[in-house]
Amino acid sequence: EADIYQTPRYLVIGTGKKITLECSQTMGHDKMYWYQQDPGMELHLIHYSYGVNSTEKGDLSSESTVSRIRTEHFPLTLESARPSHTSQYLCASSGSPREWNTIYFGEGSWLTVV
C-alpha cells in the first residue's frame, strides 16, 4: 500500500482565496506528480517534479504552482481560486528502484470554489 498523504481531503472556499493543497510521501520517491480529475473523467497531468528544486508544467495548463523544497513534500498552490478550479486534485509519486514505472496515488483533494 502506498504511503502518500494529501490534505485537506475536502475544501470549500470562496472565489479569490489563496489555497495550498499539501502532499507528502514517505517512500523516498524522487518523482512526484499532480493530476487533475473532474468527476467521471480522465486524469490530466498538471505538474511534475523529478527531484528537489525541479518542477515542470504538465500536459494540461494550470494556473496553480508547485514547489519541491524537500523530497517528501510537494505542495500545490492556487493564488486566487476561481469556480473553474473546482475539481479533484490527485498527488502521486514514483521512483522505487524495484518498481520503476509504478506511480502511487494519494486519495485526492476535492476542491470546490464558490
Next chain:
Amino acid sequence: QQQVKQSPQSLIVQKGGISIINCAYENTAFDYFPWYQQFPGKGPALLIAIRPDVSEKKEGRFTISFNKSAKQFSLHIMDSQPGDSATYFCAASMGYKLSFGAGTTVTVRA
C-alpha cells in the same frame, strides 16, 4: 489531444461474466502500459501492467492482451465480482509520465 483512447465509457456485467475494456494508442515510443483501478472517493491504484515485448500478462482474474502491430491493448476481467465495480483507466508511458485513457466504469450486478 488524447494520446490513449479507451472504450467503452461504461459497461454492466453479470456476476461471473467477463468484462473487456479496450485501449488504443498512437505513439510508438510508449514502453509501459499499466491499468489502474479507482473506487469512488479514492485515488487510482495500479492493477496490472505490461511492456510491449509481451503479448499477454495474467494476474489472477485480470489479463492484459497487447497487440503491438495494431497499437491496441485490452483488459479482461474474468469471473467478474461485485467488488470489481469501479472505474478502470488504461495508461501509457514514455519515461516517467503517464497518459491516461478516459476511464471505463464497470458495474457488476449480483
